[in-house]
Amino acid sequence: MEVLPEKLPVAFLEVRALSHATEDEEKVYQALKNVVTGSLLEESPASRRKLEGHYGNPITLLTLKVRSKPQIKRILANIFSGLSARDRGKLLAELENRIDGEGNLYLRFDKQEACLGRLKLGASDPIRVRIKLSIPARQRSRLVEACREMVEEFKGGKD
Template structure:
């Protein structure tokens, strides 16, 4: 098989008051292919307050159009090193929910430095890929993602 299809992709992270917003946005841009049409990438930045009243910005990026999602998936797979793929493959049942969403976290700081590393950490860029599968069951999605990552 080797390819997966997805309905949409969401990229989410937080910008703390102590962080440089431009650097965080640059880190997120690592995951967006350069040849993707700007109209296919929907950016949303909301301001909120943390537990202690500190200002926090929540960044959500969404890619919905089929062609753009395919471009993203190809680009995303190319960003994964062997360790990242192995890490995801070992934890695939934990990384896919019952609705068929595949969750991956990358270390935000390392991504900004040009080394996107899959890591389940608090300071992360979270990628959510809503996988298309038939029948839509967790097992079907896990199998499709496994084949895609092992290719």
């Protein structure tokens, strides 16, 4: 059973990654493609913004913001079906802590693993995913339950 796009309780989804001067920007872009599904980035390329680090080092911020329900559904299916059973269990156990007071669910993926085509939760120099839920933030239990249902709905068979 799949969640219908019009029933998906997501307002938008944003994916961000930093490409540092020591990294190949195209490899970081490829890692981003592996998180969101490559064909989607061909339809809607990520924006690239040049920044400067604390010591003057060049950094590129890659950002993709998606509002289309069918595209969001494809990304969520790719993310949640790509997680190992261990990472899926960890995510479900940490849902309360991953949802902020504004109704955003935050996920972080290991950028190096994503470069290799694998999705693994990570914290250091990650690819960041923000999922803005369309449920009012004050309805915390509904937010958590909706996130739990999304993870379970799209879990696929990667164990």
